[in-house]
Amino acid sequence: MKKQVFLFALVLFGIGLMSGCKPKGPAGVTTSGAAAKVYVPPGQYDEFYNFVSGGFNGQMAVYGLPSGRLFRNIPVFSVNPENGYGYSEETKPLLNTSHGFVPWDDLHHPALSTTNGEHDGRWVFGNANNTPRVARIDLRTFRTVEIIELPNSGGNHSSPFITENTEYVVAGTRFSVPVGENRDVPISSYKENFKGTISFIKVDPQTGRMHIAFQLRTPGFNYDLSRAGKGPSHGWFFFSCYNTEQAYTLLEVNASRNDKDFIMAVNWKKAEEYLAAGKGKTEKARYAHNIYDEKTHMATSTILEEVTVLDVTELPGIVYFLPCPKSPHGCDVDPTGEYIVGSGKLAAVMPVFSFSKMQQAIANKDFEGEFEGIPIIKYQSALYGEVQKPGLGPLHTEFDAQGNAYTSFFVSSEIVKWNVKTLQVLDRVPSYYSVGHLCVPGGPTKKPYGKYVIAYNKITKDRYLPTGPELTQSAQLYSIEGDKMQLLLDFPTIGEPHYAEAIPASLLKDKSLKIYPIEENQHPYATKGEKMARVERKGNDVHVYMTAIRSHLTPDNIEGLRVGDNVYFHVTNLEQDWDIPHGFAIKGANNAEILIMPGETQTLLWKPLKPGIYPFYCTDFCSALHQEMQGYARVSPAGSATPLKFSTGEISSQK
């Protein structure tokens, strides 16, 4: 009876208190002061490049700051029919894995390469969450040039974070998974069979080439995020761990039971010592390593069979646990390298650990216990202090050069500025709504550039004109130049932005490649002049050596193709002129188009299914006679005797 009354009361939708709080209309929202700070006049350049993960689109977007203008969406882990990435013969191998060709993934975190803890502007790395991989993008070409798969991993989330000199890119598994020979085990054998893996990917300092130097085998938790130490803590890495309960179902409840989970401190120099001493075990594994060669314009994929494993439960001194409240998500190291900030996403307190205290605690064996033989350092012994009740749902922290930290709070939807030394909250600003990651230019480096903090919001609801149920995510730009943060701009993003990094434009813009020199083109099917354009048949494979230059394709008449052929259009763009790409597409192809940059060769495979005449054309508006840049391919029935012919500009008398 009483229950019914209350329920009735609850469903009564009376004059809600909300109705008095309508937002003020757009009139109150704009403004010259803020506008002047983000206005980049036409023809002028932005101050920063902002590399923003595309989340579930699998790509990495490049925006300018402070304008918020989108420049590029770099295809990384997902196919991109817009330019042929993952469709052209040259780029397909980049998306090869031990599971075969995977056309999609989920990219969460960009990591810009560093030298001595500062941006060096060479590469940006990105992680594939779903089918665990790490990619490297060359910042001269803004192209994905390498992808390495990670065996023994599931949900490559704490990745790719890098050491001070880009010695290593690390990749920690979110899901612990069965490792070893037999993986066909009951899910309920989690505690026995499921293990964590942290891959240390060595990066060649000259070429950037990656290889898995070793994998740490760790207890079966979820590994969430990580940061390398720097300065005094260089040689260490810190990973947030949740699900120390080792639950394998309904983690929402079952992985939230412990008051404290862990931050895992990894002494990777110690791991290197063990490796050098031959303590690593070589284990069988299958994983793809894909490399794009800028000279041949072509990627190759190699399946590797072995990986070296260091078991941290057997090799003391590599790993220590720091207790951290409530399912820590972010795990960030300040510019001095002394302070490690843990963000328990369910907690209302943020611990700040001291690297020097942690070292002292290790030296004193100041442990409160162990987990699978790994020492757990006493919380108080490594703790510098706690930021008390800074907000609800702390996620990530970035830093400025003045000793301040900026932490995002998902649940209370705000950015909170606090001082790392005093642990005092200095300012807070709302985000609209539910900020996830945030970015201060240079924020994860030893020398942050500061100036702005950008919030990457998960939810926009009423912030923009509605577009049906599926809405954009957003970025919000705040000035951090004064004592108080100042909201300047918000702009919609493509994909779902997770982490982002920003780098001064001056470090990249002058070395950006304009063209591929045609004389350096070593593509085996390159056609370095129209006179060399031709069509060759090898059984059912037909290779079309085609050139593109304003405003014709050579050859543009092709006959003698047959149903059942594999027709490879190897199109070389003969232009040596900045920003004159050509494109190529043919009617009915069960494929995408290709875009070919000046001096480049790209290949589109076409498998004609029916006899007939097939138009093809240049898809990138290249010139005043772009609409004239077209041709025909004639397909005859399988086994027909139509002679192979190709030409451009030849006119027979028409009957």
Place this chain on the structure above:
Amino acid sequence: MKYQYLLSLALLLACTQQRPESESSGDVTYGPGQSAVQDNISRPDIIRIASNSNVHKTLVAALKAVDYVDALSNAGPFTYFAPTDEAFDKLPAGTLANLLKPENKNQLRNILEYHVYVGNIREDRITDGMILNQVNLKNITINRSPDGKITINGVAQVMGVVEASNGTVYVIDTVLLPPANN
């Protein structure tokens, strides 16, 4: 008397979600947060449910007093224990008025955070003896009798359960007071 005070407080607070002028950023105005999103189509969230209930006026006023309405309008998800007005009335005389003083904001917030769990525990997932660690980092213990009655910390009876868009609301007849230590 006390009730009147609360009601007027509620009205006063209803429109203070926007940041005061002094804090606004130059000329960009900080609008209200998610609690003010105009949406009568979606299933109501916890704050809308509480605001539209006529037995949670005290609770809503208190949540507003500690700037908590936007948080509970968030995607969450939350398990929310919502004491009724009568539950607040059961507190010793003067307790609530005292808590609502600006200088006691943190204390009130601590109590209100003791009513929030981040994670949606639906009624059918409640088991006898279940322990939840609340937003203020203190635990609550949930008991479920064989006939299905749910009690929190042995003192608060669950009087009704409402599914919200961002979690589950358990209406309780007693305010939960956090222990000094867990």
